Amino acid sequence: MFKSTANRLEMPGKSKLGFFAKVKKYRTLLCMCLPSTLFFLFFSYLPLPGIWVAFVKYNYQKGIFGSKFVGLQNFEFMMQSGKLWTLTRNTILYNLAFIILGNLFAVFMAILLNEISSKLFKKVSQTMMFLPYFISHVLIGVLVFNFLNYDTGFVNTVLSNLGLERWQPYADPYCWPAILIFIYLWQQSGYNSVVYFAAIMGIDGEIIEASRVDGANAFQKIRYIILPSLRPTIVILLLFALGGIVKGNFGLFYNIVGTNSLLYETTDIIETFVYRASVTDFNFSTASAVGFYQSLIGFVIVMTVNFIVKKIEPDYSLF
Amino acid sequence: MKKRVLALLLAVTMVLGLASCGSAKTKKVDTSEHVKITYMFTGSKPEGAAMDRFQEMNKKLNEILTAKCNAELEFYWIGWTDYLSVYNMNIAAMDGTVDLIGTASDWLDAWPNAKNGGFLILTEDMLKTYAPKTWASVSADHWELCKYDGDIYLMPEDNYAQWTNHGFIYRFDWATKAGLTNGVHSWEDMTKYFEYVTANKKALGINVAWDSDGTQNTQMASGWVVSHSKFVPIDGICSSALWGGTKDNLYKIITPAYTDTQMMVEYAKMMKKWDEMGVWKTDVLNNTTSTNRDDYRVGLVAADQHHTQTWTDLCSKTPSNTIYNDPNAASGFFYFGEETGNVVALSITHGAMAVSAASKHPERALMVYDLLRNDPDCYRLINYGIEGISYSLDSAGYRVTPASYNPDTDNVGGATSWWWGRNDDLELKDATRNWTAIEAMYKEYDKIKIDYPYGQFVPNVDSIEGKIKNCNEVFGDYMKKISYGKYSGTAEQIVAEMQAALKQAGIEDVTAELQKQFDKLYKK
Numbered sequence: 001m002f003k004s005t006a007n008r009l010e011m012p013g014k015s016k017l018g019f020f021a022k023v024k025k026y027r028t029l030l031c032m033c034l035p036s037t038l039f040f041l042f043f044s045y046l047p048l049p050g051i052w053v054a055f056v057k058y059n060y061q062k063g064i065f066g067s068k069f070v071g072l073q074n075f076e077f078m079m080q081s082g083k084l085w086t087l088t089r090n091t092i093l094y095n096l097a098f099i100i101l102g103n104l105f106a107v108f109m110a111i112l113l114n115e116i117s118s119k120l121f122k123k124v125s126q127t128m129m130f131l132p133y134f135i136s137h138v139l140i141g142v143l144v145f146n147f148l149n150y151d152t153g154f155v156n157t158v159l160s161n162l163g164l165e166r167w168q169p170y171a172d173p174y175c176w177p178a179i180l181i182f183i184y185l186w187q188q189s190g191y192n193s194v195v196y197f198a199a200i201m202g203i204d205g206e207i208i209e210a211s212r213v214d215g216a217n218a219f220q221k222i223r224y225i226i227l228p229s230l231r232p233t234i235v236i237l238l239l240f241a242l243g244g245i246v247k248g249n250f251g252l253f254y255n256i257v258g259t260n261s262l263l264y265e266t267t268d269i270i271e272t273f274v275y276r277a278s279v280t281d282f283n284f285s286t287a288s289a290v291g292f293y294q295s296l297i298g299f300v301i302v303m304t305v306n307f308i309v310k311k312i313e314p315d316y317s318l319f
Numbered sequence: 320m321k322k323r324v325l326a327l328l329l330a331v332t333m334v335l336g337l338a339s340c341g342s343a344k345t346k347k348v349d350t351s352e353h354v355k356i357t358y359m360f361t362g363s364k365p366e367g368a369a370m371d372r373f374q375e376m377n378k379k380l381n382e383i384l385t386a387k388c389n390a391e392l393e394f395y396w397i398g399w400t401d402y403l404s405v406y407n408m409n410i411a412a413m414d415g416t417v418d419l420i421g422t423a424s425d426w427l428d429a430w431p432n433a434k435n436g437g438f439l440i441l442t443e444d445m446l447k448t449y450a451p452k453t454w455a456s457v458s459a460d461h462w463e464l465c466k467y468d469g470d471i472y473l474m475p476e477d478n479y480a481q482w483t484n485h486g487f488i489y490r491f492d493w494a495t496k497a498g499l500t501n502g503v504h505s506w507e508d509m510t511k512y513f514e515y516v517t518a519n520k521k522a523l524g525i526n527v528a529w530d531s532d533g534t535q536n537t538q539m540a541s542g543w544v545v546s547h548s549k550f551v552p553i554d555g556i557c558s559s560a561l562w563g564g565t566k567d568n569l570y571k572i573i574t575p576a577y578t579d580t581q582m583m584v585e586y587a588k589m590m591k592k593w594d595e596m597g598v599w600k601t602d603v604l605n606n607t608t609s610t611n612r613d614d615y616r617v618g619l620v621a622a623d624q625h626h627t628q629t630w631t632d633l634c635s636k637t638p639s640n641t642i643y644n645d646p647n648a649a650s651g652f653f654y655f656g657e658e659t660g661n662v663v664a665l666s667i668t669h670g671a672m673a674v675s676a677a678s679k680h681p682e683r684a685l686m687v688y689d690l691l692r693n694d695p696d697c698y699r700l701i702n703y704g705i706e707g708i709s710y711s712l713d714s715a716g717y718r719v720t721p722a723s724y725n726p727d728t729d730n731v732g733g734a735t736s737w738w739w740g741r742n743d744d745l746e747l748k749d750a751t752r753n754w755t756a757i758e759a760m761y762k763e764y765d766k767i768k769i770d771y772p773y774g775q776f777v778p779n780v781d782s783i784e785g786k787i788k789n790c791n792e793v794f795g796d797y798m799k800k801i802s803y804g805k806y807s808g809t810a811e812q813i814v815a816e817m818q819a820a821l822k823q824a825g826i827e828d829v830t831a832e833l834q835k836q837f838d839k840l841y842k843k
Binding site: 057058059060061062070073076077078080081082141142145149150151168170171257258259260261262264273276277278283284286 | 410411413435436437533534600601602604605607608676781784785786788789791792795796797799800805823824825
């Protein structure tokens with residue numbers, strides 16, 4: 001949507017105006033994108049040469065480019081761990097679930113919010129949904145432990161008072177994907193739905209008016225007007241999210257699962273493994289090597305998905 | 320265009336990287352300029368009234384330091400949360416804000432930081448000129464142990480008697496009731512003790528026998544190994560004591576936790592038994608909010624797993640240890656290795672001081688250290704605080720707390736963490752400590768101990784770093800399950816599984832490489 005507008009603005013300039021004339025003409029637009037440009041320049045592009053640290057034996061005194069070059073040695077420990085596949089699989093599957101379910105849920109909530117007619121109720125429910133977003137992962141970890149622990153946890157106290165058998169989630173790796181996804185949705189959906197809610201607000205009122213005149217009911221309105229209007233937003237947000245699909249949510253996993261090795265099979269992600277393996281020796285080089293590996297996979301995934309999107313619907317692709 | 324911009328950016332970054340090189344030159348002792356020396360260390364920063372007390376001490380100390388070497392000391396705390404990463408990150412920053420760095424070769428990364436260029440090389444000339452008393456008090460043998468690649472990096476705390484060998488702290492009075500009239504002296508006794516304690520929780524008024532937070536797993540495993548063999552672990556390779564020699568053959572590297580199947584199976588069985596008895600909470604591996612030590616002081620738990628130094632506190636009738644309001648209460652210590660008499664004295668670099676390679680005033684930093692370590696006035700201030708407020712001396716010369724003493728605010732020595740230059744010549748013995756019990760224990764240790772034999776071994780791990788990390792990680796994973804009895808299947812199965820995983824992680828390659836370096840160092 002944004003892109004096509006920009007194209008239209010640019011088209012006439014391309015043939016007639018020179019570089020500086022264009023700068024002058026679009027100075028307001030340029031000013032508006034200056035902060036984000038600077039942000040990415042300083043925090044994403046300028047540090048790029050620092051990737052080199054992943055290929056050296058880093059020495060504090062000699063600096064990144066003065067340290068000894070060791071080739072791919074810093075990548076070896078990930079390969080040798082024999083866990084690379086499990087870790088990458090866990091990371092990607094969790095993120096897929098977070099992205100897909102998270103977005104679906106957020107769209108669903110935004111539509112529900114939009115349908116609420118009482119203004120007070122709408123504001124109250126939106127705030128309630130938003131609140132979990134502000135609770136830190138550390139606190140959530142404590143809450144979850146107090147809910148689920150075997151000896152004194154809330155759930156088990158209720159179960160045993162009802163005469164039922166106690167449940168021991170901290171020794172059962174298979175219930176954690178569901179628990180973690182539930183926590184993620186509980187925490188993030190309110191926040192994520194804001195973008196979609198804003199997009200719904202931006203839909204031209206006349207279209208909705210017209211549909212009502214044509215006799216569309218609420219479900220038809222959602223099916224034929226709101227959902228199609230949200231499609232570009234959904235696709236763009238999905239594409240953005242996919243770039244980070246190999247980067248795990250360290251705070252969530254580390255604070256809730258901790259270092260309980262009974263659960264690693266289904267809960268260990270790249271970040272938590274690297275943290276455990278590196279916390280004792282503080283090695284910039286291995287950490288950067290892992291980061292580089294994640295970025296590389298993320299890059300390949302974004303390019304592939306973007307390519308596919310471009311084939312199907314060129315307007316929705318990122319570039 | 321894009322390419323040119325990128326090339327330019329690259330060039331700029333490279334130039335910036337190169338420009339940050341510089342060198343510290345040694346000068347004659349010139350103290351005309353007043354400088355601030357920052358001392359970085361692990362510890363909890365005092366707050367509120369405790370901070371005020373601390374600052375009173377700091378002011379007094381700075382008056383002396385200004386008079387003697389025209390410098391003042393600033394304290395820089397590294398809090399205990401993720402202390403190792405924060406500590407290492409502050410060293411790596413190299414921005415010249417830190418001068419003196421408290422360090423240790425076993426529990427803080429002294430050698431990795433020296434190797435990575437974080438610490439300044441301390442030449443003999445520098446030490447003789449700026450820290451003459453320290454230079455003279457440390458023997459040549461001990462300076463040898465502070466060298467990496469022929470250069471001195473650390474000033475060791477080598478004149479301070481302390482024992483940091485681990486074991487279980489338990490209630491001696493309860494052990495007697497359990498039928499162990501002579502106290503706990505083996506893992507089997509410990510089992511008997513826990514059996515009694517877990518069966519009588521209500522009568523003893525405890526919540527749980529030992530409210531472990533789930534992190535003592537590799538410590539316990541290593542304790543089991545030294546109790547059942549003559550194994551002498553090598554410090555500083557990784558956090559778990561996987562590699563070491565034996566008392567009979569110090570320079571042949573073995574890995575008993577990996578090779579001695581029978582011993583590890585028995586361990587797994589006993590820990591399963593402990594778990595079933597309910598020694599710890601069911602979800603011990605997620606029990607991060609435990610306050611076991613404080614609970615022990617007030618009698619809410621029956622055991623703690625830590626080292627002798629901690630026991631010397633817990634066995635003494637101090638104001639915080641309210642269990643001793645009951646005259647029958649007493650705390651015993653079962654140290655790992657007691658069954659086989661396998662105790663190794665502390666490495667002298669368990670506490671040591673280093674100077675940051677980025678320090679702008681390394682000479683003055685050394686002068687300040689020399690004073691803090693050897694000057695009685697400075698020493699008492701930094702270790703105990705101001706006399707009359709934080710401590711006073713009784714007629715026998717023991718350190719006591721004044722009547723007005725408030726442990727929450729006046730414990731200045733607790734805030735300075737001066738663990739890198741304590742000196743028995745200047746120590747004031749704490750009158751509240753249970754010296755009869757402590758000295759008896761020290762005497763017992765002195766009879767059986769051997770000196771830490773591998774002080775000079777600083778392995779070059781470049782080629783095996785990944786494998787060490789993976790072995791440590793695998794061992795940690797399995798020890799959480801084994802040490803807390805949280806495995807399914809039989810003990811034999813889980814040990815076999817662990818051995819296979821360690822093999823896969825490359826433990827044998829690491830052993831071979833370490834042996835090669837050992838041979839080079841010790842078989843000259």
